[in-house]
Amino acid sequence: MVNRQHGASPAEALQAAALRAERAYVAALYARLDADRARAEDTLRRLESRGSAGGTRQARTERDISAAELARTIARLNGVDSGLCFGRVDTEDGTTLYIGRAGLRDATYQPLLVDWRAPAAHPFYAASPGDPHALVRRRHLHTRGREITGLDDEVFDLDLIGEDARALVGEAALLASLRRGRTGRMSDVVATIQAEQDRVIRSGLPGILVVQGGPGTGKTVASLHRAAYLLYAHRKTLERRGVLVIGPNDTFLRYIGQVLPSLGETEVATTALGGLFPGVHATEADSAETAVVKGSPRMVEVIEAAVRNLQRDPGGDVRVPVEGVELRLTRGQCLRARDRARALGMPHNMARNRFVTDLLDALVRDQAARLERPLDDEELRHGPAELWRQPSVRAAIDALWPELAPTGLIRELLGDADQLRAATTGLTEAERATLFRPLDAPWTVEDVPLLDEAAELLGADDSAERARARTAEARRADEEEYALGVLRITGLEDQLDPAVLAAFHRDPAPYRTTAERAQADRSWAYGHVIVDEAQELSPMAWRMVMRRIPSRSMTVVGDVAQTGSAAGARSWGEMLDPYAKGRWRQVELTVNYRTPSEVMAVAADILAAVAPGQRAPESVRGEGTGPRAVAAPDGALAAAVADAVAAELAALEADGGGRLAVIAADRRLPSLTAALPRAATGTHRAALDSDVVLLTTRQAKGLEFDRVVLADPAGILAQSPKGGHDLYVAVTRVTRQLTVVHEGELPEVLSGLVR
Ligand SMILES: Nc1ncnc2c1ncn2[C@@H]1O[C@H](COP(=O)(O)OP(=O)(O)OP(=O)(O)O)[C@@H](O)[C@H]1O
Numbered sequence: 031m032v033n034r035q036h037g038a039s040p041a042e043a044l045q046a047a048a049l050r051a052e053r054a055y056v057a058a059l060y061a062r063l064d065a066d067r068a069r070a071e072d073t074l075r076r077l078e079s080r081g082s083a084g085g086t087r088q089a090r091t092e093r094d095i096s097a098a099e100l101a102r103t104i105a106r107l108n109g110v111d112s113g114l115c116f117g118r119v120d121t122e123d124g125t126t127l128y129i130g131r132a133g134l135r136d137a138t139y140q141p142l143l144v145d146w147r148a149p150a151a152h153p154f155y156a157a158s159p160g161d162p163h164a165l166v167r168r169r170h171l172h173t174r175g176r177e178i179t180g181l182d183d184e185v186f187d188l189d190l191i192g193e194d195a196r197a198l199v200g201e202a203a204l205l206a207s208l209r210r211g212r213t214g215r216m217s218d219v220v221a222t223i224q225a226e227q228d229r230v231i232r233s234g235l236p237g238i239l240v241v242q243g244g245p246g247t248g249k250t251v252a253s254l255h256r257a258a259y260l261l262y263a264h265r266k267t268l269e270r271r272g273v274l275v276i277g278p279n280d281t282f283l284r285y286i287g288q289v290l291p292s293l294g295e296t297e298v299a300t301t302a303l304g305g306l307f308p309g310v311h312a313t314e315a316d317s318a319e320t321a322v323v324k325g326s327p328r329m330v331e332v333i334e335a336a337v338r339n340l341q342r343d344p345g346g347d348v349r350v351p352v353e354g355v356e357l358r359l360t361r362g363q364c365l366r367a368r369d370r371a372r373a374l375g376m377p378h379n380m381a382r383n384r385f386v387t388d389l390l391d392a393l394v395r396d397q398a399a400r401l402e403r404p405l406d407d408e409e410l411r412h413g414p415a416e417l418w419r420q421p422s423v424r425a426a427i428d429a430l431w432p433e434l435a436p437t438g439l440i441r442e443l444l445g446d447a448d449q450l451r452a453a454t455t456g457l458t459e460a461e462r463a464t465l466f467r468p469l470d471a472p473w474t475v476e477d478v479p480l481l482d483e484a485a486e487l488l489g490a491d492d493s494a495e496r497a498r499a500r501t502a503e504a505r506r507a508d509e510e511e512y513a514l515g516v517l518r519i520t521g522l523e524d525q526l527d528p529a530v531l532a533a534f535h536r537d538p539a540p541y542r543t544t545a546e547r548a549q550a551d552r553s554w555a556y557g558h559v560i561v562d563e564a565q566e567l568s569p570m571a572w573r574m575v576m577r578r579i580p581s582r583s584m585t586v587v588g589d590v591a592q593t594g595s596a597a598g599a600r601s602w603g604e605m606l607d608p609y610a611k612g613r614w615r616q617v618e619l620t621v622n623y624r625t626p627s628e629v630m631a632v633a634a635d636i637l638a639a640v641a642p643g644q645r646a647p648e649s650v651r652g653e654g655t656g657p658r659a660v661a662a663p664d665g666a667l668a669a670a671v672a673d674a675v676a677a678e679l680a681a682l683e684a685d686g687g688g689r690l691a692v693i694a695a696d697r698r699l700p701s702l703t704a705a706l707p708r709a710a711t712g713t714h715r716a717a718l719d720s721d722v723v724l725l726t727t728r729q730a731k732g733l734e735f736d737r738v739v740l741a742d743p744a745g746i747l748a749q750s751p752k753g754g755h756d757l758y759v760a761v762t763r764v765t766r767q768l769t770v771v772h773e774g775e776l777p778e779v780l781s782g783l784v785r
Contacts, residue, residue, distance in 0.1 A: 045181075052171055053178050055128065056115050059143055060176055062134050063114060067107045074100040106132065106294045113173040113292075115143055116221035119154050120167040129154045131220060132294050146220050147262040155228035162186035170221060214689055214718035216285055218292045219251050227252040230617055231259050235267075235558065238614035240602050241587045244647035245633070245762035246624030249587045250732060253560050254286060256585055258293040260558055271557030272544040274578065275300045278563040280313065281717050282732045286562075299545035299556075303571055304475040306578070307482050308552050310437070312473040313713065315728065318596040318750045320464045324476040325568020325597030328456060333483050336443045336453040337378050341368055341385075342430050350393065350426045352417065355400060363392045364430055371431065377489025378434060385431045390414035393423065436484035440477060445469035476597075479570035482577065485552060555580050563732055564588040567605065568597035576609050586614075591641040594728055594756050619647070624734050625762050626653035632768075632782040633761045639779045640754035657761075657768035659776055659783035667698065667773045668705035671741045674769050675706060675722060678737045681767065682721070688736035690722045693760040695745025699726065702741060727756035730763050738764040741771050743780055754779070 077097050110131035117129035133145035144151050153163035165186050172180040223231065230252045233239050243249045257275060261268050277283045279302050290298050304312035316324060323329070348359040367388035371381040394413040398405045405413065417423045443449050444467050454462045473481070548554040559579040561567065565588035567575065576582075590601060599605040606614045622630055627649035634646035662670030671692060682688045692709060694702050702724055703711065710720035712729030725733075727746055740746075740760050747753040757779070761768065770776075770783055 049178065049181060052118075052169075052181060056171070056176075056178055059115050059128070059130070059134060062136065062142060063107060063111070066134070067104060070100050070103050070107070074104065102296075105296050109291045109296060110294045112175050113221065114176070116171050116173055117146075117154050118169040118171065119157075119165050120169075121153075122164045122166055127151070131292070145262065147259045152228070152232070155223045156225055157184075157186060158225060159186060173221075214285075214720075215288050216251060218255070218289045219248065220255065220293060223252070223255065224248070224621065226617075226619055226621070227255075230619070231256045232263075233615075233617070235260055235264050235583055236581075238582055238584045238586055238606060238610050240606070240614055240616040241585060241619065242589060242602065242616055243619030244589055244622060244637075244645075245592065245759070246622040246649075246734070247619035247647050248621075248623055249589070249619055250286060250562055251289065252619065253562065253585050253587045254289045255293065257298055257558070257560055258290060258295045261295055261298070264557075268557040269297070269544060271555065272548045273298045273558045273560070274545075274548070274556045275560045276306065276562065276575065277302055278566060278731055279304070279729065281712060281729065282562070284715075285718055285733055297543050297545050299549050301549065302475075303567070303574075304473075304478055306574060307436075307478045307485070308550055310473050310478060310481060312475045312478050314472060314474050316474045316476045317464070320474075321476050321568065321595060321597045323457070323461045323464055324480060325570050325595075327569045327573075329480060329570055330483060330573075331456060332453050333439075333443070333480065333487060335455070336439060336449060337434070337484075337487055338372075339449065339452050340432060340434065340439075341372070341378070343368075344430060348426055348430070351422050352393075352397075352420050355397075357393050357396045357400075359389060359392055359396075359426070363389070367392070368431065377487055378431075380489045382431050382433060386418070386427055387414070389427055389430075390417050390423075393417050434484075434488050436481045436488060439484045439488065440480050441469060444477075445471070476568070476570075479568070479574040482552070482574040483570065486577065554578065557581070558583045558585070560585040560587065562587045563592075564605070565590050565593040566595045566598045566731075568595065569599075569605075569608075572605055572609070582610050582613070591637055591644050592731070592755055592759050594731065594750070594752050594759060596751050598752075620645075622647040622649045622762075624765055625649055626651060626764075626766065628653055628656040629761065629764055629768050632657055632780060633758055635782050636754060636758045636761060636779045640758060653766055655767065656784040657764075657770065659770045659772060659780065659785050661776070661785070662771055662773045664773060667742060667771060668701040671702060671739060671771050672705045674739045674771055675709075678739060678767070678769065679722065682737060685736070685766075688721075688766075689718075690737045690739070691730065691733070691735040691763060692722065692724045692739045692741055693727060693730045693763065694724065694741035695743075696726055696749050697745050698742050699724070727760045731759055734763050734765055736765050737767045737769075739769045739771060743770055743772055743777050744774065747777055747779075 074097060077093055077100070080093065113131065115128050115130040118126060119129065120126050127141070127150060128143050129146055129151045130143040131146065132143070133141065133148065134143040136142050146154070153165050154168060157163040157165045157168055167186065168184045170182045171178050172182070219227075227248050230239070230241050233256070241249050241253060254275070257273050261273060275283075275286075275298055277286065277300065283300050283302060287300070290296070302313075304310075315321070344359075344361055344364050346361055348361075348364060350357045350359065367385050370388060371385035374381045374384055391414060394405070394410070394417065397413065397417075398409075443453060444465055446469070447466065450462060450466055454465065457465075548556060556579050559575065561575060561584065564586045586602070586606065590599070593599070602614070602616060625633065630646060630649040637644055637646050660670060660674055671694075675690065675692060678690050682690055692702060692706065703709075706722070706724055708720075709722045709724040710716045712723065712725040714720075717723050717725075717729075718733075723735075738760075743757055743760075746757045746760060750756065757777075770780060772780075776783065776785075
């Protein structure tokens with residue numbers, strides 16, 4: 031760091047001079063950024079003041095393109111403002127490049143700042159002493175907002191850089207960034223991406239990339255940087271189809287929500303699993319036993335059976351009163367119509383058309399028989415439609431083959447004991463009992479894949495919709511062709527998708543981004559999907575996720591040793607082989623950037639017990655103090671936790687702030703909620719903003735805190751078949767100090783704690 035005091039050493043003076051020079055360069059970059067933004071804002075203001083009506087079609091189109099493009103540019107420039115430039119490389123051939131969150135050029139189009147995702151920036155991340163990638167020096171600039179607060183150099187060739195450079199090698203940028211107190215939101219790590227993470231980030235777009243790694247190895251953060259990289263490298267494909275990030279719950283999504291905007295990407299769709307079915311937002315979880323049954327692939331057969339059972343056998347002839355006459359459908363006619371409709375192999379609601387047609391024909395024939403004369407052509411043509419207008423006819427046919435909605439089907443299946451029994455002949459009595467729920471119960475996260483499965487089996491009766499779509503498609507092709515012509519004329523061909531422009535022009539409603547359109551549409555096929563904490567997904571959840579990505583261009587992120595869900599999988603092969611056997615690749619991250627080595631030593635003991643043979647990641651740093659155990663007197667756990675929390679909050683304050691979490695066994699939540707009135711709870715929107723939060727192990731997944739008080743480890747171990755995995759997760763959420771409060775004996779796996 032710079033020493034401005036009188037009498038600074040030559041090395042300090044040298045560093046101060048280097049810092050002054052870098053500040054001057056970065057000030058010029060901000061001047062450029064401000065000028066670019068001011069110009070864009072000014073143009074947008076002028077465009078808007080002209081209003082949207084008036085002018086020729088061509089003029090209006092040009093105005094719309096420019097407005098959308100300018101708004102996007104401004105959002106991107108705002109996003110990258112803080113810490114705009116964070117690095118510099120000097121190469122063997124004497125070139126110097128500055129690396130930052132976005133590319134900037136001067137008035138003569140010379141590069142002033144290279145986007146971190148550009149090929150030219152790659153050596154900044156990949157160079158190592160063994161393979162310097164033709165660099166002689168890599169410089170990290172430490173930033174706070176727009177300020178440059180310090181710098182670190184790594185010199186790869188002292189001969190080329192000169193003896194003076196030794197003085198500049200300072201504190202490692204990585205360690206400096208890891209020491210910062212937690213804010214409750216994940217930050218980007220663009221300035222300090224490590225080589226093994228860089229390989230994940232820049233891996234190619236096609237196929238499934240599995241990012242496996244222990245806790246704190248940067249899987250989440252690297253996969254988010256990968257989203258930004260892929261959007262940069264394949265913008266045309268991905269902007270049109272969209273990128274989706276799936277996380278375990280809403281709190282986690284809020285936790286990671288700032289990373290992509292700070293990398294200049296504001297249009298990635300994010301959702302928790304419970305929000306993947308449009309129109310449903312499930313947040314509650316089922317019990318472990320229920321989750322196992324609902325997550326099992328046997329549920330496909332259960333739902334199929336539920337649908338088939340609603341394609342009914344009338345058990346006898348059906349009498350249909352029509353205008354004073356009683357028409358008749360024989361049981362044989364009904365069963366034949368059912369067989370023919372089933373034989374189509376189409377979704378239930380679509381096959382219904384055939385069923386309805388067949389039965390209406392049968393009714394028309396019955397009508398004719400009663401008239402005792404043949405029907406004329408006119409009667410034959412219009413007869414079925416006329417009958418279909420009769421409520422009694424509709425009611426009779428609906429009773430045999432009803433039109434079904436996914437929500438109605440699953441609600442009735444799980445809430446009606448008779449339907450449930452009839453559809454679950456392959457399940458045990460206990461499994462059936464665990465599926466049953468009241469008709470008015472809210473949807474759980476585990477219900478959502480069932481709804482999606484049902485939607486797939488039912489389909490929509492979309493014949494009218496398809497006819498409309500064919501006409502719309504012809505019109506859309508025409509409009510896109512026109513838009514492409516306009517883009518060519520305006521020189522924006524490479525920057526804007528003609529489909530987006532055409533949609534923008536066609537739809538007078540507010541412009542919807544790709545992410546918004548995709549999230550409202552269950553059948554949307556994304557361009558790339560990232561699944562975080564993927565080890566938790568059940569086979570049914572995988573089926574749902576895979577429907578969103580027919581191209582199988584995916585990043586699957588997780589750690590099989592952290593699987594908490596009893597319905598989750600034990601290996602990546604078990605999860606992915608059914609969809610892409612032999613076509614997925616795995617990379618492993620091995621360094622833990624979060625958890626101090628003293629805590630990781632304890633976590634490694636747990637790992638050895640729950641997943642023998644798995645290697646714990648290496649911690650990149652130590653804290654100097656070990657994690658402690660505090661024994662609470664019998665019946666006084668909550669009070670002991672409250673004392674520990676008070677002490678830890680005081681320590682946080684002395685450290686200059688940060689976040690504290692109490693991670694507890696489920697059974698302790700009521701008593702701890704009462705004992706910790708100041709703590710936010712895990713599902714609360716403010717969970718991440720409060721300085722102390724009370725969480726279950728499930729809610730803590732993926733998050734991190736400066737200090738953690740872990741309450742009742744024995745309870746965590748005992749609460750589910752994956753209790754050991756849960757304890758491993760709970761112990762590894764901490765960046766500084768862990769305190770374990772226990773009643774009775776400390777579990778054997780925690781014997782490494784300081785007592
Ligand atoms: N290259 C890096 N530079 C600075 N910080 C990093 C780097 N890589 C990871 N980190 C930090 O390490 C912490 C852990 O990262 P992240 O949450 O992505 O890990 P993870 O592997 O997803 O963890 P878990 O599986 O335990 O949820 C975060 O605070 C992240 O910012």
